[in-house]
Amino acid sequence: xxxxxxxxxxxxxxxxxxxxxxxxxxxxxxxxxxxxxxxxxxxxxxxxxxxxxxxxxxxxxxxxxxxxxxxxxxxxxxxxxxxxxxxxxxxxxxxxxxxxxxxxxxxxxxxxxxxxxxxxxxxxxxxxxxxxxxxxxxxxxxxxxxxxxxxxxxxxxxxxxxxxxxxxxxxxxxxxxxxxxxxxxxxxxxxxxxxxxxxxxxxxxxxxxxxxxxxxxxxxxxxxxxxxxxxxxxxxxxxxxxxxxxxxxxxxxxxxxxxxxxxxxxxxxxxxxxxxxxxxxxxxxxxxxxxxxxxxxxxxxxxxxxxxxxxxxxxxxxxxxxxxxxxxxxxxxxxxxxxxxxxxxxxxxxxxxxxxxxxxxxxxxxxxxxxxxxxxxxxxxxxxxxxxxxxxxxxxxxxxxxxxxxxxxxxxxxxxxxxxxxxxxxxxxxxxxxxxxxxxxxxxxxxxxxxxxxxxxxxxxxxxxxxxxxxxxxxxxxxxxxxxxxxxxxxxxxxxxxxxxxxxxxxxxxxxxxxxxxxxxxxxxxxxxxxxxxxxxxxxxxxxxxxxxxxxxxxxxxxxxxxxxxxxx
Amino acid sequence: xxxxxxxxxxxxxxxxxxxxxxxxxxxxxxxxxxxxxxxxxxxxxxxxxxxxxxxxxxxxxxxxxxxxxxxxxxxxxxxxxxxxxxxxxxxxxxxxxxxxxxx
Numbered sequence: 001x002x003x004x005x006x007x008x009x010x011x012x013x014x015x016x017x018x019x020x021x022x023x024x025x026x027x028x029x030x031x032x033x034x035x036x037x038x039x040x041x042x043x044x045x046x047x048x049x050x051x052x053x054x055x056x057x058x059x060x061x062x063x064x065x066x067x068x069x070x071x072x073x074x075x076x077x078x079x080x081x082x083x084x085x086x087x088x089x090x091x092x093x094x095x096x097x098x099x100x101x102x103x104x105x106x107x108x109x110x111x112x113x114x115x116x117x118x119x120x121x122x123x124x125x126x127x128x129x130x131x132x133x134x135x136x137x138x139x140x141x142x143x144x145x146x147x148x149x150x151x152x153x154x155x156x157x158x159x160x161x162x163x164x165x166x167x168x169x170x171x172x173x174x175x176x177x178x179x180x181x182x183x184x185x186x187x188x189x190x191x192x193x194x195x196x197x198x199x200x201x202x203x204x205x206x207x208x209x210x211x212x213x214x215x216x217x218x219x220x221x222x223x224x225x226x227x228x229x230x231x232x233x234x235x236x237x238x239x240x241x242x243x244x245x246x247x248x249x250x251x252x253x254x255x256x257x258x259x260x261x262x263x264x265x266x267x268x269x270x271x272x273x274x275x276x277x278x279x280x281x282x283x284x285x286x287x288x289x290x291x292x293x294x295x296x297x298x299x300x301x302x303x304x305x306x307x308x309x310x311x312x313x314x315x316x317x318x319x320x321x322x323x324x325x326x327x328x329x330x331x332x333x334x335x336x337x338x339x340x341x342x343x344x345x346x347x348x349x350x351x352x353x354x355x356x357x358x359x360x361x362x363x364x365x366x367x368x369x370x371x372x373x374x375x376x377x378x379x380x381x382x383x384x385x386x387x388x389x390x391x392x393x394x395x396x397x398x399x400x401x402x403x404x405x406x407x408x409x410x411x412x413x414x415x416x417x418x419x420x421x422x423x424x425x426x427x428x429x430x431x432x433x434x435x436x437x438x439x440x441x442x443x444x445x446x447x448x449x450x451x452x453x454x455x456x457x458x459x460x461x462x463x464x465x466x467x468x469x470x471x472x473x474x475x476x477x478x479x480x481x482x483x484x485x486x487x488x489x490x491x492x493x494x495x496x497x498x499x500x501x502x503x504x505x506x507x508x509x510x511x512x513x514x515x516x517x518x519x520x521x522x523x524x525x526x527x528x529x530x531x532x533x534x535x536x537x538x539x540x541x542x543x544x545x546x547x548x549x550x551x552x553x554x555x556x557x558x559x560x561x562x563x564x565x566x567x568x569x
Numbered sequence: 570x571x572x573x574x575x576x577x578x579x580x581x582x583x584x585x586x587x588x589x590x591x592x593x594x595x596x597x598x599x600x601x602x603x604x605x606x607x608x609x610x611x612x613x614x615x616x617x618x619x620x621x622x623x624x625x626x627x628x629x630x631x632x633x634x635x636x637x638x639x640x641x642x643x644x645x646x647x648x649x650x651x652x653x654x655x656x657x658x659x660x661x662x663x664x665x666x667x668x669x670x671x672x
Contacts, residue, residue: 058622063615087649091624119649171626196651201601202638315653319641327655328642417655418642419619424651 001049003042003154004073006099007083008092009056010423012111014038015141015432016083017053020151024439025053027432028305029423030332032056032350037069044154052077058091060098079105079157081150086110086138087119087424089182093174096132100162106134107157109150113138115424120185128181133160142429192425199312200422209316212309216300223296224375232288241270244280260460273380274509281505282456285376286448290501291441293375297339298440299433306428310335311420318418324404325359325411326351327418333360337368339440341533344368345540355413361541362407362549365529366556367400372448372501377521380504384514391564392521399526399560403552447532448499455498459491459506468494482558483523484565485516496524498531515568519561526557592666596643596659599633605664606630612661620662623652630667 005013005020009031018024021040027033038053057070074080082099084092099106116123129136135153139146165173198204248265251258263277272284304310310332318328330351337344341364348360369377381388462468468491472479476487483489488510496503507520528550529537537546599605607629610617620626624647634644634651636659643659645652654662 059618061618063619063622090648091650094622094624121649167621171621197634200635200644200651200653202635202641205637311653315637315642315644318653318655319637319639322640322655328653417658418653419623419655419658420653421623422644422651422653 002076002078003049003051004054004077004080005083006054006070006080007056008058008085008095011083011085012141013083014053016109017051019141019144019147021051024435026436029308029426030311031421035346035349059095077104081107081109083109083111086113086116086123087121090174090178093177094170097162097170097173100160101164105157105159107153108134108136110136110138111141114140122183124181131177134158196425205316209313220296220300224293227292228288232292236272236284236288244270256464260457273505276456278453278456282453285501285505286452289379290372290375293371294441294444297371298437301339302433302436303428306433308423308425311422325408325415326356327415329418329420330360334364334368337364339371341365341370341529342536345536352416353413355411356415358541358545359407359411361537362552363400363404365533366403366526366553367396369525373504373525376501376504380508381517381521384517388514388518391518395522395560395564396525399556403556451499452502455495455502459495482562483519484569485520486510489520493527497528500524500530519564522564523557523561526553526560593663594666596633596662596664599664601633601635603666604630604632604668605666607662608665609663610661616658616661624648
């Protein structure tokens with residue numbers, strides 16, 4: 001048996017899904033969080049049944065990719081739980097009536113039930129059940145209220161046998177239902193609505209946006225640096241250094257195996273960034289340099305996502321993004337890119353046209369450094385002075401704008417207009433925020449650590465075989481001539497294909513000047529997507545567009561790196 | 570220039586100079602806080618359908634909440650939901666005002 005969870009975007013389907021199946025999926029307070037679909041299982045009586053979290057859809061007449069997916073999945077569902085936002089009954093019921101015309105048993109979860117009270121909305125449940133001809137269960141997914149009743153009532157789901165209606169008739173039917181079951185009482189504006197108005201107005205909205213982004217940046221940095229300085233650095237220095245030194249002595253202090261496992265250790269001191277062994281840099285880079293920033297970034301992003309602020313930022317940025325061939329909603333995948341480019345490029349699915357998706361994915365891979373790379377930039381470049389970090393970000397921002405302007409002129413096709421529902425502000429629930437943070441941090445560790453360890457192994461072997469020296473001589477004209485970096489820096493650029501954090505770490509032993517570090521960081525950020533991003537680019541754009549995108553990256557990286565070299569050195 | 574006049578035009582010009590006859594306005598020309606009934610959605614069927622999925626269709630009363638500067642999106646309230654509509658699309662939504670000023 002297959003149960004589908006369907007409903008309008010941002011009504012809480014994913015939260016109900018997590019409640020039903022125990023499978024955790026990323027949920028957020030903006031339309032379009034779920035872009036693919038997730039399967040899970042729940043126990044219904046004695047039977048295990050499959051539950052599918054279908055991307056949100058306003059109508060069964062597909063107007064976007066997510067809605068097409070929803071449409072296709074409906075064909076092989078045995079039962080539909082229609083999740084309805086109780087505070088927006090009219091718009092939500094349109095889909096309910098469309099579903100009711102299909103030959104599938106239905107049950108309605110009337111979600112956000114708690115919100116109706118302070119919004120002055122009264123719904124006559126009995127009347128609604130009677131008029132729809134199916135069970136209607138009030139729920140509050142974030143707290144779990146009503147979920148038990150929902151599950152108990154699944155066997156009661158009914159084939160509602162509504163007559164087939166056309167578009168206008170359906171709206172009339174919806175209007176008729178709403179008129180009879182919903183009563184609105186007067187109420188005062190809540191502080192959330194006042195805040196909502198303030199963020200939607202141009203002047204106050206801009207000021208609020210600047211304040212939010214600035215404090216987000218400061219909080220991310222504060223949490224990241226605190227975790228490094230007070231937790232992870234002490235852990236490595238006090239607990240791990242003695243173990244490493246002991247092992248080093250046991251392994252004779254040098255040799256190929258020693259270098260692979262522990263790296264270069266001289267004078268009884270362990271330099272975790274430069275030593276480049278599996279148990280030194282291989283653990284220190286992901287755990288003590290990158291993980292703290294992954295945690296702080298995703299904590300702040302999760303809070304921003306769940307309050308419902310991000311779509312408002314999109315409205316504010318719409319005019320600027322139009323010049324870059326995108327519209328305001330592209331701000332959401334772009335912000336996700338500061339965490340990791342992979343989910344960011346997948347999230348470009350919320351954009352409607354192929355053209356927009358190509359431009360957004362290319363701009364993200366070029367100009368949005370992921371959290372892992374940023375952590376290393378802050379760690380290594382930041383040690384030379386904050387102005388150098390600012391130079392890296394400044395260059396990437398300029399590249400984002402310039403390339404966007406160019407792509408907007410060159411890429412054929414059209415970019416549609418922004419049209420989004422703005423979710424009401426909500427106070428994030430700690431449980432869901434922390435759960436989401438855990439999923440993302442765990443995802444980072446599970447994916448990054450094997451690749452980082454593999455990269456370090458490969459690097460040591462290639463060094464030993466002298467392969468890097470050969471490549472370095474071959475590419476010296478470009479690396480030294482155009483970019484002004486020592487020819488050995490090419491190894492870092494090549495390894496950037498595996499992991500950008502490790503790659504930037506490889507620049508550390510080269511004794512670069514601050515300016516060279518800036519150039520190295522910018523080129524590394526822009527040049528190639530890392531392998532994981534590469535795979536997702538192929539999947540989302542197709543091979544040909546991925547190659548085009550990569551071509552743009554290489555040209556842009558050499559251009560901006562070369563220009564920086566001319567200006568700085 | 571149209572965009573600029575659209576945003577600030579109501580302060581400088583009289584009703585009869587507005588591009589649409591009678592009392593009808595586009596969302597772009599409405600004032601913040603003004604209410605009105607949607608009478609027509611100009612342009613393709615696709616746009617009408619996308620808007621109607623969000624509850625914006627002829628006969629519905631809406632309230633303009635705000636507009637971003639430089640031809641930015643227009644935010645309106647439909648029932649309990651707020652919807653942001655890109656400038657180009659907002660220009661195609663024709664409204665007959667039911668209130669002339671603020672809330």
